[in-house]
Amino acid sequence: MATCPASELAPPGEGADETAALADRVRRAADARRPLRIIGGDTKAWLGRPVEGEPLALSAHHGIVSHDPSELVLTARAGTPLAEIEAQLSAHGQMLGFEPPRFGAASTIGGVVASGLSGQRRPFVGAVRDFVLGVAILDGRGRRLRFGGTVFKNVAGFDGFRLMAGAMGLLGVILEVSLRVVPRPRAESALAFEMDSESARLWVADKLRGPTPISGAVHDGARLRLRLSGGEAAMRAAGAALGGEAAPLDFWESLRDAPHPASTPDAPLWRLCLPRRAPPPDIGDLVAWDWAGAQRWVVSDLSAEAVWRAAAEAGGHATRIHAPAAADEVFQPLPPAMLALHQRLKAALDPARVLNPGRMYREL
Amino acid sequence: MLDRFDPAVDPTFPAVDPARLAAALGAVIPADRLILTPEGMRPYETDALAAYRSLPGAVVLPADAAEVRAALKVARELGVPLVPRGAGTGLSGGALPYPRGILMSFGKLNRILAIDPAARTARVQPGVRNLAISEAAAPFGLFYAPDPSSQLACSIGGNVAENAGGVHCLKYGLTVHNLLSVTLETIEGETLAIGGGEALDTPGFDLLALITGSEGLLGVVTEITVRLTPLPADVRTLLAAFPHTHGAARAVADIIAAGIIPAGLEMMDGLALRAAETYAHAGYPLDAEAILICECDGEPADADDEVARIADLCRAAGASLVRRAADGAERQRLWAGRKGAFPAMGRYAPDYYCMDGTIPRRRLPEVLDGIAALAREHGLAVANVFHAGDGNLHPLILYDASAPGELSRSEKLGGAILELCVGAGGTITGEHGVGREKLNQMCVQFSPAELETFAALKAAFDPAGLLNPGKTIPTLPRCAEYGGMHVHRGASPHGDLPRF
Numbered sequence A: 001m002a003t004c005p006a007s008e009l010a011p012p013g014e015g016a017d018e019t020a021a022l023a024d025r026v027r028r029a030a031d032a033r034r035p036l037r038i039i040g041g042d043t044k045a046w047l048g049r050p051v052e053g054e055p056l057a058l059s060a061h062h063g064i065v066s067h068d069p070s071e072l073v074l075t076a077r078a079g080t081p082l083a084e085i086e087a088q089l090s091a092h093g094q095m096l097g098f099e100p101p102r103f104g105a106a107s108t109i110g111g112v113v114a115s116g117l118s119g120q121r122r123p124f125v126g127a128v129r130d131f132v133l134g135v136a137i138l139d140g141r142g143r144r145l146r147f148g149g150t151v152f153k154n155v156a157g158f159d160g161f162r163l164m165a166g167a168m169g170l171l172g173v174i175l176e177v178s179l180r181v182v183p184r185p186r187a188e189s190a191l192a193f194e195m196d197s198e199s200a201r202l203w204v205a206d207k208l209r210g211p212t213p214i215s216g217a218v219h220d221g222a223r224l225r226l227r228l229s230g231g232e233a234a235m236r237a238a239g240a241a242l243g244g245e246a247a248p249l250d251f252w253e254s255l256r257d258a259p260h261p262a263s264t265p266d267a268p269l270w271r272l273c274l275p276r277r278a279p280p281p282d283i284g285d286l287v288a289w290d291w292a293g294a295q296r297w298v299v300s301d302l303s304a305e306a307v308w309r310a311a312a313e314a315g316g317h318a319t320r321i322h323a324p325a326a327a328d329e330v331f332q333p334l335p336p337a338m339l340a341l342h343q344r345l346k347a348a349l350d351p352a353r354v355l356n357p358g359r360m361y362r363e364l
Numbered sequence B: 001m002l003d004r005f006d007p008a009v010d011p012t013f014p015a016v017d018p019a020r021l022a023a024a025l026g027a028v029i030p031a032d033r034l035i036l037t038p039e040g041m042r043p044y045e046t047d048a049l050a051a052y053r054s055l056p057g058a059v060v061l062p063a064d065a066a067e068v069r070a071a072l073k074v075a076r077e078l079g080v081p082l083v084p085r086g087a088g089t090g091l092s093g094g095a096l097p098y099p100r101g102i103l104m105s106f107g108k109l110n111r112i113l114a115i116d117p118a119a120r121t122a123r124v125q126p127g128v129r130n131l132a133i134s135e136a137a138a139p140f141g142l143f144y145a146p147d148p149s150s151q152l153a154c155s156i157g158g159n160v161a162e163n164a165g166g167v168h169c170l171k172y173g174l175t176v177h178n179l180l181s182v183t184l185e186t187i188e189g190e191t192l193a194i195g196g197g198e199a200l201d202t203p204g205f206d207l208l209a210l211i212t213g214s215e216g217l218l219g220v221v222t223e224i225t226v227r228l229t230p231l232p233a234d235v236r237t238l239l240a241a242f243p244h245t246h247g248a249a250r251a252v253a254d255i256i257a258a259g260i261i262p263a264g265l266e267m268m269d270g271l272a273l274r275a276a277e278t279y280a281h282a283g284y285p286l287d288a289e290a291i292l293i294c295e296c297d298g299e300p301a302d303a304d305d306e307v308a309r310i311a312d313l314c315r316a317a318g319a320s321l322v323r324r325a326a327d328g329a330e331r332q333r334l335w336a337g338r339k340g341a342f343p344a345m346g347r348y349a350p351d352y353y354c355m356d357g358t359i360p361r362r363r364l365p366e367v368l369d370g371i372a373a374l375a376r377e378h379g380l381a382v383a384n385v386f387h388a389g390d391g392n393l394h395p396l397i398l399y400d401a402s403a404p405g406e407l408s409r410s411e412k413l414g415g416a417i418l419e420l421c422v423g424a425g426g427t428i429t430g431e432h433g434v435g436r437e438k439l440n441q442m443c444v445q446f447s448p449a450e451l452e453t454f455a456a457l458k459a460a461f462d463p464a465g466l467l468n469p470g471k472t473i474p475t476l477p478r479c480a481e482y483g484g485m486h487v488h489r490g491a492s493p494h495g496d497l498p499r500f
Helices: A019-032 A082-091 A109-115 A160-164 A197-207 A232-242 A250-257 A304-313 A336-349 B018-026 B038-044 B065-078 B130-140 B156-162 B207-211 B245-257 B270-280 B300-316 B328-339 B341-347 B361-378 B406-423 B439-445 B448-461 B476-483
Strands: A036-039 A054-057 A064-068 A073-077 A132-138 A144-148 A173-180 A187-193 A214-219 A224-230 A245-247 A269-273 A285-290 A295-299 A317-320 B058-060 B082-085 B102-105 B112-116 B121-124 B179-185 B191-194 B220-227 B234-242 B264-269 B290-298 B321-324 B351-354 B381-386 B395-399
Touching: A019 A036, A019 A054, A019 A132, A019 A173, A064 A082, A073 A082, A082 A109, A109 A173, A132 A160, A144 A160, A144 B448, A160 B207, A160 B448, A187 A232, A197 A214, A197 A224, A197 A285, A224 A232, A224 A250, A232 B300, A269 A304, A304 A317, A336 B191, A336 B448, B018 B058, B018 B065, B038 B058, B038 B102, B065 B082, B065 B102, B065 B179, B065 B220, B082 B156, B112 B130, B121 B130, B130 B156, B156 B220, B179 B207, B191 B207, B234 B245, B234 B300, B234 B328, B245 B264, B245 B290, B245 B300, B245 B361, B264 B270, B264 B328, B270 B290, B270 B328, B270 B341, B270 B381, B290 B300, B290 B328, B300 B321, B328 B341, B341 B351, B341 B381, B341 B395, B351 B406, B361 B381, B361 B406, B395 B406, B406 B439, B439 B476, B448 B476
Parallel strands: A036 A054, B058 B102, B082 B102
Antiparallel strands: A064 A073, A073 A173, A132 A144, A132 A173, A187 A224, A187 A245, A214 A224, A214 A285, A269 A295, A269 A317, A285 A295, B112 B121, B121 B220, B179 B191, B179 B220, B234 B290, B234 B321, B264 B290, B264 B381, B351 B395, B381 B395
């Protein structure tokens, strides 16, 4: 385990501050009411609806601004590659607790936060938003605003910073993020079980009723895979209690690099978020599940309306990973009052509606 | 005093005939849960920031969501401000009534609706006490992790409004990290299901994050689902004493830098630990200038290993004494001193004023020195009791409210301490909320454009600004009037203090 004296501040990496130029672009776009399509590494274009707009690239606005290991905080400009941040953290025995999927080398930290996609630890340690401590953004008028900060406990003002996680760029152009980082676990191991998808899901749910070092629970269609993280004693105790066979840990690393299910272009693929104990909705073929069963990948030939209805009845929601036509909705439709509130929130931060309009919903 | 709402710099509303308000509320809330007399409303005129008092025009205690909606409708139709109130344990005046407005107490919405041990969730009404959730979950080997020191009395609805923290949030997170969903009633008459619940993620914006900590400005919560956490297998508690606060501060930074996240990491300075020792006989060494109380939980062997590593780091940082609690009784005593530290201050002064700034951990030594310098400058004593692992300070300003000028001097000192925190890269409030108390300091921490954005977010939920007006988000006229006295963000208002 790497440790550092408290006084050691990691030197800011190479980087460039393009705030002024980016702000100018947003102001001009707002004046002309010309929409902007915000781009980090452009690795997640498959998520959400297509945006008709001039590209606003963030990749030139990059660099780690600060990382103080004893503060468990890293601040970086939005265009900083995720890989650069993970290398910096790894050198200090730390990591991003939410373990974001990578989707390629170009992936940037701004895109990670804007998309709000969390990795395998999500049900055990939290989502992207749980680790965002502060952001600097450009609002739809091109004003630089800062919400939150670099400290964990901070309740001054509304949580404008957590609101940016998963907002898909609709509420602001993320310029800079401060993230809470975590120490790497003292020990990790992986297990595999010959168990069908349904029995495995219920078995895992039962295990999660008590204290357990489980930090990943995935069924890949053939086998149940568990990862354990924590102290050595906890690992030994859990290993003995759970059984299964020892498996290579690099499976979990490879999951983060795996080509996304969306890269199989023909299948009508859906991501369902459901209570982990919810029975499988009868809409198609389950490909795999993650998050101990709370995130499921399903191929369905049913209409989008039927999938959304089934997901809602099961207590969750569904996201279309392949939009057969550009005009289609992608995310579970919001009830009218909720959609209207979203429209008012969008107008509060982006009155000219120039930031990624339509990326999440047609009306936003 | 900030308990006087000032028409020049606070939101104002046209006066409404009290008889008309009483009649409108009387039509929807039964008489035994509608209070209209000054004597009856007296218990509601303040929260735990008792220096601030103001009488509302009516107090309503709804018993179900329909009554909540009905009272909100009265507020909207008559244009009367409405202030929600949980258990009234808040320390920032967030539940201070708006004069002649409606105060909505959640005292009657106090049922635990369901504990689901298989899903590890609890579904509760907002008036349920924080500790009652953990008590109901304990038979299933579960607890609700956020534990503000008022957890015996404070309500979960108030915890949601304030994004309450506690002693164990370094490891287990704040309220926002332990919420799954809420039902929100808006002043516009809409009922919104917010948060993904057991499905974790939710489509659209993360409104659960926005609602948590919004201090009753965006809507009123009538039902809450929280995540429950399995009780740890075992707990170890360590006491470390230091001849100087700097050594304790260094140990805190070293523990975190070594990759250890204790369940709790608390610090008390000399003044605080001596008062607490006299009060609770916790076994703190009276000659120390700082102590750390550190708790590790998990499998017994892992917890043993962690406390051993922490003990080494404390010794290396200059600890004069490191002692592990031998048994449960000693552990209880160590914590009793910490939890009794606030009331123990009664030995030194009749009144104390509890502050709540957060700073980056590595700046603890200089900020503690800065606080001491400010205390001398203002002629008041300050004791420090705080969540060191989070850098969340609770300086306690000791004063005597009956001595002329001391209250206003303590307020001035409090403001200066918060601005010191902002100058050190921190925030004016870690867990107590802005409420009424820290409105002026919001002008120091945020720019006019940021404050305008907060106001616009509020208007998206509450266009008439009726929910908890004059709290949390200062008006720009207030900042213009108050802000002239201050150097804005980035520059410390106390440039003469030594910096590292």
